[in-house]
Amino acid sequence: MSDRLQVLVIDDDAADRMAMRRHLAFAGTAIDVQEADTGAGGIALLKARKFDCVFVDYRLPDMEGTALLQNFYDINTDQMPAPFVMLTGQGGEAVMAEALRWGAHDYIVKDNVTTAAVMISLAKAREIFDLKRARHSAEEKLRQAQKMDAVGQLTSGVAHDFNNLLTVILGNTRLMHRRLEALSDPDARTAITKKVEAVESAARRGADLIRHLMVFSRQRELKEDIVDIGQSVRATVELLQRTLGERVEIRIAGEEQTPPVGVDSTLLENALINIAVNARDAMPEGGRLTFSVANAQFNGADYALISVSDTGCGMPEHVRERIFEPFYTTKPADEGTGLGLAMVYGFVRQTGGHIEVESAEAQGTTFRIYLPPARGEKNKEKSNAG
Ligand SMILES: Nc1ncnc2c1ncn2[C@@H]1O[C@H](COP(=O)(O)OP(=O)(O)O)[C@@H](O)[C@H]1O
Ligand SMILES: [Mg+2]
Structure with missing residues (x-):
């Protein structure tokens, strides 16, 4: 007061x-x-x-x-x-x-x-x-950074070996399919095919996880595309409209022209999809998912800002504090991996950007991703504006 x-x-x-x-x-x-x-x-x-x-x-x-x-x-x-x-x-x-x-x-x-x-x-x-x-x-910040770092190191150690194992598994399931075709008993063929498919889909899921982990642990070199954020968001929204289902109403609320950003465009799209899928999970009864693109400042520097808001269940503080941790999930084991936002976080940080989340229980959630202008774009923007 x-x-x-x-x-x-x-x-x-x-x-x-x-x-x-x-x-x-x-x-x-x-x-x-x-x-x-x-x-x-x-x-x-x-x-x-x-x-x-x-x-x-x-x-x-x-x-x-x-x-x-x-x-x-x-x-x-x-x-x-x-x-x-x-x-x-x-x-x-x-x-x-x-x-x-x-x-x-x-x-x-x-x-x-x-x-x-x-x-x-x-x-x-x-x-x-x-x-x-x-x-x-x-101390909290340091602990958090150390934890992320430790997981990063651990991951980079096992990710490659694990990937090789999965390649072996998937290679063998392919061979098994071929052998199954030759099986004369149709009932046995169907039954075994189902089992082999289950193995395959589990192995693919494992491969996806590893891909995410590799981004998180900086094993993968990011390529740098010069990306128009507005265009990228529009493309993602179009994709989401086809995939998220009718219960989620998706729209773009505002779109400012932002300077081009140097990011890996596939990973940017992946990050937005991760956030959108989480939003869908948070709105089991349906709801609204709103994107916007704007110019914004973070710690005094200029960024292109992507905001993604949902009208879902939101998060209490003790969840919100941990969502970027690898393997942190509130979902049942077969639904959540806890890697989505760890991946998003890794991607944003590697890009030189920042990510913020605003959320409260029953109040919905907003993610804000700040991405820096591509090298050489900063001055251009200044002189355009001035
Ligand atoms: N839009 C959202 N609304 C509410 N909770 C969310 C939202 N996005 C993320 N969360 C919380 O963050 C957790 C971690 O998300 P994520 O890293 O994508 O892993 P996963 O989706 O596999 O659980 C989720 O389990 C959920 O509790
Ligand atoms: Mg997720």
């Missing part, structure tokens, strides 16, 4: 709360103070809204301050929902140590509080809170 700092004081002693209010009022910064006189009251407020800092007394009528901390502290990530300062009595070193262990960012000894001490604690707690949060998100 405003830039005013939102501070919560949890203390059962009205005089102490008053004193904190005075210190905070003297501070010269615009601060709104909320009060709670029990641990439960404080917890309820903390769950209901965001605070920029929380001062919590150690001795509360219904719990100890450290119990309140424990209620919010995530021991795995070392994160708290807000900066916390523990208020302790004189000589409470053990309490201070315990408070810090349970996620408090600073502490104040109550007996000789000064306005300066309160302000320093407020600033310090907020700074440590921000540092911890920044470190956590950097």
Whole structure:
């Protein structure tokens, strides 16, 4: 609502709360103070809204301050929902140590509080809170990158061998078909043919997976076509209209002229198909799939942007966070491979682009793919526009 700092004081002693209010009022910064006189009251407020800092007394009528901390502290990530300062009595070193262990960012000894001490604690707690949060998100990103990298390396090791195995399997099923034709018993022929076909289709599916994995693990050199994104999207939409079924209404909502992009056109089409097939899966009752093409900026640079929106079931956050991971799928084993979006991600990153997803449960999903202009196209575009 405003830039005013939102501070919560949890203390059962009205005089102490008053004193904190005075210190905070003297501070010269615009601060709104909320009060709670029990641990439960404080917890309820903390769950209901965001605070920029929380001062919590150690001795509360219904719990100890450290119990309140424990209620919010995530021991795995070392994160708290807000900066916390523990208020302790004189000589409470053990309490201070315990408070810090349970996620408090600073502490104040109550007996000789000064306005300066309160302000320093407020600033310090907020700074440590921000540092911890920044470190956590950097670690998360690193972990994610390492995971993708590890899968990439693992994959490149097995992909070729696996491909060879599949070639052997498919070669043999071809031979078996030929032998089957010579079989005199028609019932046996039909029965065995069915089995051989099952083996074949499984092997083909395996080969598809491997192809996707090879893109993901950068085993395949991408060719660079100079692609008109609008044209590419139109071609894909035409294909999809024939394949996705009548329940999905597909349309192109907007199409700006974008500078040509240097991408592997087959992989771009593949990526759009992957996204569209996911969208269809997310709309079992049918729905709308909308494409658009526009010029856009990402981190200050110019890109051609393809957006794909569906009116499907959407995703909760814990799914959304993982969709680009190889093998992550929420679908039954025989329907999902979890490789579609890993492939899309690998392709976009190798192309020097970016991909974003916006989704919420029952709100549908939008994917945005930012693709960089082909080399030498950037300046041309500038002078055209200017
Ligand atoms: N448009 C979408 N709407 C809802 N969920 C989606 C959508 N696209 C992807 N997902 C989720 O992301 C997961 C991973 O997708 P993907 O990598 O293509 O693998 P798969 O389709 O084989 O499950 C899906 O299982 C699904 O849970
Ligand atoms: Mg998929």
